[in-house]
Amino acid sequence: xxxxxxxxxxxxxASDASSTLPAPRxxxxxxxxxxxxxxxxxxxxxxxxANVGVIIGAEGVIVVGTGTSDADGERLLAAIGRxxxxxxxxxxxxxxxxxxxxxxxxxxxxxxxxxxxRATDDxxxxxxDRCLRDLQALIGEPAMAGSYPERPxxxxxxxxxxxxxxxxxxILHYGPTQQPGSIxxxxxxxxxxxxxxxxxxxxxxxxxxxDLAIWIKALEQMRRLPLKRVVPGRGPPGRPDRLDEVGDYxxxxxxxxRQAYDNGLDLAAATASVDVSRYRSWAxxxxxxxxxxxFQYLRLEAQEFATPAAANQ
Amino acid sequence: xxxxxxxxxGPTTTFRSWCQWLCALLxxxxxxxxxxxxxxxxxxxxxxxxxxxPIAEQADxxxxxxxxxxxxxxxxxxxxxxxxxxxxxxxxxxxxxxxIDKNPSPLGAVFTFTPESGRADLETRxxxxxxxxxxxxxxxxxxxxxxxxxxxKASGGCSAPAGKDQEAARARLGRMKLRVDGPVVYGxxxxxQLMISxxxxxxxxxxxxxxxxxxxxxxxxxxxxxxxKRVMAAEVDFTISENPxxxxxxxxxxxxxxxxxxxxxxxxxxxxSVAVREGTVPN
Numbered sequence: 001x002x003x004x005x006x007x008x009x010x011x012x013x014a015s016d017a018s019s020t021l022p023a024p025r026x027x028x029x030x031x032x033x034x035x036x037x038x039x040x041x042x043x044x045x046x047x048x049x050a051n052v053g054v055i056i057g058a059e060g061v062i063v064v065g066t067g068t069s070d071a072d073g074e075r076l077l078a079a080i081g082r083x084x085x086x087x088x089x090x091x092x093x094x095x096x097x098x099x100x101x102x103x104x105x106x107x108x109x110x111x112x113x114x115x116x117x118r119a120t121d122d123x124x125x126x127x128x129d130r131c132l133r134d135l136q137a138l139i140g141e142p143a144m145a146g147s148y149p150e151r152p153x154x155x156x157x158x159x160x161x162x163x164x165x166x167x168x169x170x171i172l173h174y175g176p177t178q179q180p181g182s183i184x185x186x187x188x189x190x191x192x193x194x195x196x197x198x199x200x201x202x203x204x205x206x207x208x209x210x211d212l213a214i215w216i217k218a219l220e221q222m223r224r225l226p227l228k229r230v231v232p233g234r235g236p237p238g239r240p241d242r243l244d245e246v247g248d249y250x251x252x253x254x255x256x257x258r259q260a261y262d263n264g265l266d267l268a269a270a271t272a273s274v275d276v277s278r279y280r281s282w283a284x285x286x287x288x289x290x291x292x293x294x295f296q297y298l299r300l301e302a303q304e305f306a307t308p309a310a311a312n313q
Numbered sequence: 314x315x316x317x318x319x320x321x322x323g324p325t326t327t328f329r330s331w332c333q334w335l336c337a338l339l340x341x342x343x344x345x346x347x348x349x350x351x352x353x354x355x356x357x358x359x360x361x362x363x364x365x366x367p368i369a370e371q372a373d374x375x376x377x378x379x380x381x382x383x384x385x386x387x388x389x390x391x392x393x394x395x396x397x398x399x400x401x402x403x404x405x406x407x408x409x410x411x412x413i414d415k416n417p418s419p420l421g422a423v424f425t426f427t428p429e430s431g432r433a434d435l436e437t438r439x440x441x442x443x444x445x446x447x448x449x450x451x452x453x454x455x456x457x458x459x460x461x462x463x464x465x466k467a468s469g470g471c472s473a474p475a476g477k478d479q480e481a482a483r484a485r486l487g488r489m490k491l492r493v494d495g496p497v498v499y500g501x502x503x504x505x506q507l508m509i510s511x512x513x514x515x516x517x518x519x520x521x522x523x524x525x526x527x528x529x530x531x532x533x534x535x536x537x538x539x540x541x542k543r544v545m546a547a548e549v550d551f552t553i554s555e556n557p558x559x560x561x562x563x564x565x566x567x568x569x570x571x572x573x574x575x576x577x578x579x580x581x582x583x584x585x586s587v588a589v590r591e592g593t594v595p596n
Contacts, residue, residue, distance in 0.1 A: 126474050126520075127474060130469065130473075130474075208386075264494050266391065266393070266436050266560060267389075267391040267438060267558075268379065268381065268391040268393060268436075271381075271385065271391075290385055291385040291386070294385040294386060294389070295385075295386070298389060298556075301508065301556065301558065302510075302556060304490055304508060305485045305488045305490070305508075305510035305556075306485075
């Protein structure tokens with residue numbers, strides 16, 4: 001009896017909680033962000049934890065990120081329609097984070113092209129069935145109804161200059177960084193950088209599939225661009241120098257894990273002991289930082305086998 | 314001390330015995346109703362392994378198990394097993410059984426120790442398929458059994474997609490590293506680490522690009538000796554994570570060679586050894 005009551009109540013609740021998106025924040029003329037919540041994905045925020053960027057060109061609109069679910073993608077498109085009468089001509093998947101790409105299906109339904117790095121498409125093919133299930137478990141089936149990992153079709157293999165909707169954009173790729181196919185989108189007209197997975201502010205970045213050394217270098221290179229404002233994949237938009245905090249965290253993560261590894265600590269001890277206390281106030285520190293150490297430790301271990309000479313046969 | 318070696322010597326015999334217990338467990342697993350209570354799974358495993366022999370469960374003074382309550386990654390869950398028998402006890406820990414109730418192959422490993430081990434401690438990483446009890450059961454040389462257990466929240470570890478670069482993994486397959494946490498002290502337990510480059514494919518992971526299952530191939534037997542005497546042996550399966558990694562102890566009494574022999578499920582054999590001298594850091 002109780003169960004059937006819940007089942008009836010659930011859709012009403014879901015539509016109440018989700019009918020409104022956070023209001024878009026203007027960042028520059030014709031550039032907006034729909035800010036994500038600075039929290040772990042959960043039923044209260046419907047997994048809407050990632051920033052979605054909107055760039056309005058002379059002839060059409062470019063969207064960076066597609067939301068958390070099919071329904072979320074639909075709501076985004078409706079809200080973008082209220083911002084501009086121009087058609088949405090392109091969506092960009094900066095990386096394969098479930099909260100960034102699972103709204104793809106809503107864009108594809110309208111025939112909107114979706115651009116990503118080829119490695120991101122591969123990553124989605126290998127992992128997104130799983131991350132869809134994970135997100136369903138976190139925020140509930142009703143919110144994820146009809147969602148599936150629609151794959152991007154416009155694939156790039158490296159950095160690219162594109163023109164979409166009459167706007168010229170720089171697609172930045174520095175090699176494998178946060179993920180193998182992580183890209184950032186720079187809008188030279190406004191000086192706004194949408195950093196995607198390459199940066200998160202006030203929240204520990206997810207480095208579980210990262211190449212830390214290349215990522216740190218990429219952050220330094222992005223700092224040399226004429227940036228006015230940076231929109232991280234997660235967390236509030238900020239000044240360009242906030243990229244240095246991300247680089248500093250990653251450097252400390254790499255050094256701390258290296259030290260623990262070289263001192264002979266086992267995996268569990270390393271995970272518990274590599275502490276980057278100055279970033280304790282960042283969201284998800286307790287979970288994501290430990291996980292970052294765990295995977296970095298395993299990468300150091302795997303490097304021991306990179307050459308035959310390393311092993312004592 | 315004069316007990317027969319626990320593991321049969323030949324690979325064929327070993328493989329047969331390995332198959333026998335795997336098959337026995339699979340039969341048990343399929344025989345169990347889908348909704349079997351958690352305790353029921355363990356009861357069936359326990360009966361298969363130990364019949365009605367008593368197992369002491371409040372055994373912190375003999376065996377301790379450490380695992381994270383919530384795993385960072387279900388495919389690489391670190392586990393530590395510590396035993397606390399006094400060295401002057403006239404018994405030693407001869408075997409440790411590692412059981413993960415809800416895994417497709419619940420008996421993931423059987424470790425064998427000898428007095429040459431010095432301490433029957435072990436650290437490795439395992440795959441965990443579903444929220445489960447993890448159990449380490451110590452069998453003493455006089456036959457007594459002690460168990461430590463912990464509940465772990467992790468899922469999908471056995472069927473997690475195989476490593477990104479299977480081709481590179483194949484090229485490195487079988488490379489090993491054996492090192493001692495020096496400087497070496499004679500007459501005492503010294504910590505050693507064995508690292509094996511091996512994808513340890515479970516056969517349960519689908520390649521999402523090809524939609525094909527990556528065939529099972531995993532390390533199944535490890536034998537570590539010092540100066541020709543066994544210090545640690547293990548019968549394992551795909552429960553052990555990719556790139557199997559073991560930390561254990563051995564007691565060197567004179568200069569010698571620490572040697573690891575590894576056999577995988579394709580009957581391919583790998584070897585690694587390191588020379589041990591007092592006061593040095595063998596690497």
